[in-house]
Amino acid sequence: MSEGGDKTEEPSQKKLDDARKEGNVWKSKDLSSVVAFAVSMSVVKATWDGFETRIKELFYFAIEHIAHPEAMGLATSQLMFLALQAMFLLCIPVAFSAAVAGSLMEFLQVGALLALKALMPKFDKLNPINGLKNMFGKKQVVELLKSMFKLAVTGYVVWGVMRDSMGIVVATIDGDAALTMSVMGELVYRICQKVILLFVAFAIFDVWWQHKSYMKDQMMSKDDVKKEYKESEGDPHHKAKRKELAHELLESAQMDAVKGADVIVTNPEHVSIALKYDKDKDAAPRIIAKGIEARAASIRELARQYDVPMMRNVPLAHALLRIDVNEEVPEELYDAVAEVLNFVYQLRQKAA
Structure with a gap:
């Protein structure tokens, strides 16, 4: 056997x-x-x-x-x-x-x-051999x-x-x-x-x-x-395909969100974090997209195309990387994020 x-x-x-x-x-x-x-x-x-x-x-x-x-x-x-x-x-x-x-x-x-x-x-119980x-x-x-x-x-x-x-x-x-x-x-x-x-x-x-x-x-x-x-969870190959497709859709949604970001925090080459703060909806700034290496480069490229300001802050970028997308910034990072956003808002006011 x-x-x-x-x-x-x-x-x-x-x-x-x-x-x-x-x-x-x-x-x-x-x-x-x-x-x-x-x-x-x-x-x-x-x-x-x-x-x-x-x-x-x-x-x-x-x-x-x-x-x-x-x-x-x-x-x-x-x-x-x-x-x-x-x-x-x-x-x-x-x-x-x-x-x-x-x-x-x-x-x-x-x-x-x-x-x-x-x-x-x-x-089968009637079978004499059985x-x-x-x-x-x-x-x-x-x-x-x-x-x-x-x-x-x-x-x-x-x-x-x-x-x-x-x-x-x-x-x-x-x-x-x-x-x-x-x-x-x-x-x-x-x-x-x-x-x-x-x-x-x-x-x-x-x-x-x-x-x-x-x-x-x-x-x-x-x-x-x-x-x-396979019967209960599905074929592993098909399941992996579904996860890959869902991941691609999620990435696509995040890339679209980069266009409306307030600022991109970078480290500067390996990590990119897109932040947005809507005073009417959110209690704190929210991470709307993030990525490392190639994905981080894609976020920066989109930011350049849509004139989203970028700021280099290595410690803050690594701290924000640990937070999930669509989650608000934790209280311990309020000061650092507020400093970045204030700087960005000042730049916009000067540009206006």
Whole structure:
């Protein structure tokens, strides 16, 4: 691959903005999942007492009606109602909170985004060869390894908690059903706590990995940078031509302004500054044209043609050269400029 085709350049903001418009943004699904899981476990903890009460009622109702087979038909429907009531009491708040938490994390990562192009079907995905390439791509391999590692670590955590709590579980088997259920609930909650802590670590890694992978995918070649520059700023050659034309027009305007100057301050050969003072419009004398070397000579030539007085003042000429055209003379140069203008006005009065 040629040097121009190697993607060695960091993506520009325009490149990232264009990718976002197409729905191509980076986000960590692991981060959204662990937040949703943590929130749902908090909701389970908060609603567990009510759920436990419903389960107790369910057990007591079932045990009570086992001894009366003739009433089992009616009892079965009542039993199903109690079971559904218990499940809804737990599942609806948990599912709702998990959905809200996951959606909120997606929004915080991506922001408001409506990319219709991302919703359009991509027929290249139907290509089996492309499918095989994607299946064994670097991203897919990393995701597979992450999933296997998470599964292994989760299994180890579950085994560790069960091993440490086996004595308590065995001791409650022959005990009260409510006690057994309470112990099992606490055991599950401990497992979830440890799993959440591990998944937080996975999520931190995933945030780093997803951002790194995304930025790498958006890298640009030198040709891409040049192409983007041409599209956004215009061809450098044409842009230089436009700048040259604008410069010529500016010079032409300045040369026309020399005709109406009050005085030309020179150094005397290398610098020429044209000054004009309009008492009705300006608070101070204004520089209407300036130049060095050849341009300075052109200004002096015009001044001779239109009888604009010239005065040699090397320090003042160099001081005025630092001021932009159409800018007023700064206060620190008032005295020096006033002296020059007074001399010119006196010459005009004598000539008149």
